[in-house]
């Protein structure tokens with residue numbers, strides 16, 4: 010009987026593809042293994058086996074596969090089930106989920122660009138013939154497409170060989186690597202085989218009398234071997250013997266020394282410190298912990314609402330310890346991994362090398378390592394800390410999922426598909442594993458709190474800060490009034506200046522929050538009113554003082570700062586609005602002796618940039634830290650006593666139904682950085698609307714009030730959590746075509762009476778990268794099936810696709826859009 014396999018290809022195809030396999034191949038194959046398959050005219054892809062069966066495809070003849078790429082499955086059946094759920098729920102294809110879930114190093118295809126890793130030392134003698142050919146070809150050309158390599162070595166089945174070379178680190182796939190590739194082979198030395206006995210050694214030393222440097226190396230190696238019972242690195246020997254690499258090389262050549270390599274995990278977290286036992290919880294933490302355990306008994310997802318600095322993390326630690334003691338893996342999801350260095354080192358104290366971190370800034374080799382460690386349930390992959398993409402790892406078991414700062418919108422992937430919400434997708438994953446699931450936040454999302462209130466989730470809270478430190482004292486400052494009385498110094502009110510002065514005098518630190526980067530969002534000519542715009546997007550260019558540039562925050566377009574107006578030539582240029590750079594500059598004038606740092610997207614580009622800033626601030630190498638919302642996410646600084654919000658209004662006026670909820674969360678979280686450990690902190694909020702309801706709720710910590718009002722509004726206007734929303738984005742480079750296409754679609758949607766359709770409408774920035782955008786928002790009331798609605802939308806989409814003039818119009822679905 011013929012044997013077939015169904016595979017998923019990493020491309021947005023709706024259907025599985027079927028290939029034929031031989032009996033021998035079938036005997037080796039399993040679901041979750043990768044195969045190399047031909048696709049289209051001449052393309053080669055890495056595909057994933059999802060089914061093995063005997064039914065030939067009806068409309069095409071199944072082609073044979075090229076190769077089997079794995080000996081064991083690298084994707085589990087639970088993962089496949091989870092990915093399918095994501096594809097269905099978020100209206101994308103399984104191929105898109107597959108593509109974004111798997112580290113790109115595991116996804117070779119004919120178009121992939123392969124390059125040589127120059128800083129990895131390869132012994133050419135160790136390479137097999139075909140590997141050597143590829144290696145040589147890459148030495149000549151540096152970078153080659155998989156297709157080209159196939160031609161050079163004159164064979165088709167090269168993906169297994171390339172995969173092998175990738176595994177050794179000799180080559181890698183070109184991608185947007187954030188950081189230069191780091192070698193993973195470490196060079197070690199030991200005495201050559203011949204010098205095993207005392208006698209031979211003595212002879213050696215005698216023979217080296219005329220080469221004092223060489224004998225020094227040998228003696229040094231002895232010394233090192235005697236004092237440390239571990240392999241000796243070549244670099245260590247070089248330092249210890251105070252000679253040069255050339256001397257050591259000469260000895261290796263003479264076979265006196267032998268050189269060898271040890272493969273080193275790049276992503277190992279070595280804890281140099283002894284492990285410490287978890288802290289003893291206070292009565293409030295104990296109560297919360299017991300509540301949570303009770304809910305876990307009943308398999309309920311549980312929400313822990315604990316004010317900032319109430320010690321939620323220590324509660325998580327207890328739960329993690331429980332989970333690990335039952336030999337199950339725990340997943341700790343955080344909104345953004347790059348800024349959790351503090352959390353990671355804290356957890357390392359408790360769990361040491363059981364921790365694996367999954368980091369979007371890791372290069373692909375590092376990602377593959379974590380992938381394999383998690384799959385094989387290695388001791389170092391027991392507690393996995395990661396941002397949303399960690400959800401796609403091949404967990405062997407999953408006893409606990411913690412979603413910290415669950416309200417954070419960065420849990421929702423915006424682009425590309427799958428546009429999933431990691432919190433919600435994690436809950437589905439956890440249900441497959443029957444894991445315990447805990448959501449934590451000081452300011453829960455309206456959705457989660459609603460679920461807790463309606464009994465869908467378990468719920469417990471901690472209302473006091475640890476050590477009974479008081480919640481910070483919050484003060485609203487009316488800057489309209491201050492402007493009128495001419496009491497503003499730049500963007501600083503008198504009150505804020507007073508408080509900063511006092512805080513600095515006490516030797517304490519200050520955090521200032523302004524949710525805009527750059528110097529000013531608008532540069533304006535005061536003579537003719539011209540403001541430079543991005544040529545590709547409908548938005549004005551932001552002035553960046555440090556780089557002396559105007560930059561577009563949507564497409565990255567930039568130009569040198571002009572000296573005079575580009576329209577009229579006048580030099581009367583002025584700025585409107587302000588960003589972090591301007592705050593920083595004003596601080597330098599008002600507080601010339603204060604050391605000011607800045608944390609925003611511009612100052613944190615490199616892999617370790619965040620960590621450096623956080624570290625410097627922790628070590629009090631800075632007095633004032635100015636930043637965007639990066640500052641809000643769970644940082645724990647001991648010496649910060651004042652937090653200033655430069656302008657709360659920009660947040661409140663954001664055109665989005667979640668703007669008020671978000672403002673509450675953001676301000677409460679930033680405020681939570683003040684006075685965490687010792688004395689009561691102070692928060693100054695500058696605003697033009699001191700009587701705004703949300704600001705009042707922030708200053709009085711009235712989460713309940715905020716929740717009640719927001720829920721009421723959401724119910725009135727048919728928004729989540731009671732209703733569901735799906736946002737459709739239409740994209741095309743021609744304005745008219747976009748209008749026509751989106752109007753057609755919206756009209757078709759309006760034929761369905763059970764849903765509410767808003768738009769099409771242009772978003773505030775209606776053109777990005779030369780593509781016009783239009784949104785249609787679909788509201789799905791309670792009681793209307795989400796599943797059937799999606800099916801109907803897809804049906805309309807199919808008819809839409811059949812209209813030739815709309816062919817090139819792209820439609821992007823965003824389910825539960827945030």
Ligand code: ADP
Nearest residue numbers: 288289290291315317318319320321322323475
């Ligand atoms: P949250 O996660 O709620 O913001 P943290 O867990 O960061 O709060 O705790 C705030 C501070 O209190 C931290 O510095 C932490 O080390 C300390 N802390 C919390 N719980 C305890 C405890 N049981 N014993 C000692 N210190 C604690």
Ligand code: ZN
Nearest residue numbers: 534537574577
């Ligand atoms: Zn002008």
Ligand code: ZN
Nearest residue numbers: 543546561564
């Ligand atoms: Zn632009």
